[in-house]
Amino acid sequence: MSRRRWAEIVIVGNEILSGHVLDTNSRWLSQRLIRMGVSVRRHVTVPDCENAIASEVSAALSRSPDLLITAGGLGPTDDDRTLMGVANALGRPLVRNETALSLVLQRYRQLYQEGAVDSPDMTPAREKMTILPDGAIPLPNTVGTAPGVWIVSGPTAIVCLPGVPAELKDIFINALPALLRAHLGVGYYAERHYEVICKDESVLAPIIKEVVQAHPGVYLKSRVRPFGTAFRIRLLLSCVSESPFEADESLRRTVDDLILRLEPAGILLIPACGEEE
Amino acid sequence: MSRRRWAEIVIVGNEILSGHVLDTNSRWLSQRLIRMGVSVRRHVTVPDCENAIASEVSAALSRSPDLLITAGGLGPTDDDRTLMGVANALGRPLVRNETALSLVLQRYRQLYQEGAVDSPDMTPAREKMTILPDGAIPLPNTVGTAPGVWIVSGPTAIVCLPGVPAELKDIFINALPALLRAHLGVGYYAERHYEVICKDESVLAPIIKEVVQAHPGVYLKSRVRPFGTAFRIRLLLSCVSESPFEADESLRRTVDDLILRLEPAGILLIPACGEEE
Numbered sequence: 001m002s003r004r005r006w007a008e009i010v011i012v013g014n015e016i017l018s019g020h021v022l023d024t025n026s027r028w029l030s031q032r033l034i035r036m037g038v039s040v041r042r043h044v045t046v047p048d049c050e051n052a053i054a055s056e057v058s059a060a061l062s063r064s065p066d067l068l069i070t071a072g073g074l075g076p077t078d079d080d081r082t083l084m085g086v087a088n089a090l091g092r093p094l095v096r097n098e099t100a101l102s103l104v105l106q107r108y109r110q111l112y113q114e115g116a117v118d119s120p121d122m123t124p125a126r127e128k129m130t131i132l133p134d135g136a137i138p139l140p141n142t143v144g145t146a147p148g149v150w151i152v153s154g155p156t157a158i159v160c161l162p163g164v165p166a167e168l169k170d171i172f173i174n175a176l177p178a179l180l181r182a183h184l185g186v187g188y189y190a191e192r193h194y195e196v197i198c199k200d201e202s203v204l205a206p207i208i209k210e211v212v213q214a215h216p217g218v219y220l221k222s223r224v225r226p227f228g229t230a231f232r233i234r235l236l237l238s239c240v241s242e243s244p245f246e247a248d249e250s251l252r253r254t255v256d257d258l259i260l261r262l263e264p265a266g267i268l269l270i271p272a273c274g275e276e277e
Numbered sequence: 278m279s280r281r282r283w284a285e286i287v288i289v290g291n292e293i294l295s296g297h298v299l300d301t302n303s304r305w306l307s308q309r310l311i312r313m314g315v316s317v318r319r320h321v322t323v324p325d326c327e328n329a330i331a332s333e334v335s336a337a338l339s340r341s342p343d344l345l346i347t348a349g350g351l352g353p354t355d356d357d358r359t360l361m362g363v364a365n366a367l368g369r370p371l372v373r374n375e376t377a378l379s380l381v382l383q384r385y386r387q388l389y390q391e392g393a394v395d396s397p398d399m400t401p402a403r404e405k406m407t408i409l410p411d412g413a414i415p416l417p418n419t420v421g422t423a424p425g426v427w428i429v430s431g432p433t434a435i436v437c438l439p440g441v442p443a444e445l446k447d448i449f450i451n452a453l454p455a456l457l458r459a460h461l462g463v464g465y466y467a468e469r470h471y472e473v474i475c476k477d478e479s480v481l482a483p484i485i486k487e488v489v490q491a492h493p494g495v496y497l498k499s500r501v502r503p504f505g506t507a508f509r510i511r512l513l514l515s516c517v518s519e520s521p522f523e524a525d526e527s528l529r530r531t532v533d534d535l536i537l538r539l540e541p542a543g544i545l546l547i548p549a550c551g552e553e554e
Contacts, residue, residue: 011320014496033296041329043288079498199394203395223292
């Protein structure tokens, strides 16, 4: 049995903790990662505070995930402190990164030509975005201005992304795939969605428990709908594996078993679509 | 200056970590808490795993928040393990709670009368929801079936809520206010929203830094919009205080100062509405 790849996500932002902004980045990143065969084991949101970021990153690194993604706190304002926290956790100095400098200069030149900013020149606030932990690789941001950051520390690749969702997605989709594949290798993921006609999750619970115990490589989760609005319970089966065939095969065997055990209880398993939110 | 009340939130659920479900509970709880004068310092999501829950709850308790809220993992299925984790972290046994038993029995009797379940009787899965950490107070759930839980440990009130948003909200709104007020006292919160006409956050950054330093009791955050879509930057000012007058007064002084410092840079401050998502 091969090694399971896993990741942690650290979100930085007072505006999330105060409830002013809904964090959608954790979910988006988790959806992308699981499809690459990487399970996410932890989401955490901390304030825009260097010490909180540093201690969270240190704690994550001590668990040796394959991947640690931070989102938020890369911009030009004084409360953008993620890279200070990361540098502190790594015990590395923050240094002027020449590649980041040319990315930021080039970006402001372009924004100036588009009329989006009043000057293409460096200012202290813009320069802040070119100061990265020693050994970091900057990742181009074609939506905003702050480059993303890639740093490898022991077994863990640390990726720092901006908190603005459009910028985070841009960097993840355009700048990261090759680096991630080189660091993580290739993994596969398969999932199937079902609904069961069953009034009450407590009737289903013992059957699901049996199936989960019989198929440890497959994740099986039931999700209740409020009583009175629907009599259907959603079931998700998923599997991460080294080969696409193996992932599908594990799910097929589990579904066959589930059908066999639901039949005597008179419960019908119905295929469902994946999206429901 | 009086004590600042603060809270941490622990979300339990593999379906959040896999990206299948978007966690909206953390934000909803944070919005409610800040309006009671309670700042939230940390959101974390952990898997449906007793050890992960126990170690997260232990870590949170070691920081002595006034309030620790967990959401998820209270239901009848085998992967609902929050109370095991909490009991483990507290070093308390799980015991049959007579109040919880009568709440659950009453709820299933009602659901049976409504035709929502096939039997009003206790089953092992239903009974699971009546086993709480020793010393817990069950909180009625009028939407689902699993009671919420209130436990005081040292300076911290621990509140365990179901993960289904409608159930979480029902318990928070109907069963918690008196307990929270008795434990936390009364706090006040005020906020103001503005927009500035300014092409570039990096121009605004040094002015905001000055204002933040001059008004340490007030939280001031700028939020950038992607370039090209808008030339406005959002500003949020907020303040938690012992009296509503003091909170408003602090914000008024900060806004006056902000206007004074923005004027020479030719930047206009425009009142904005609070909701933008």
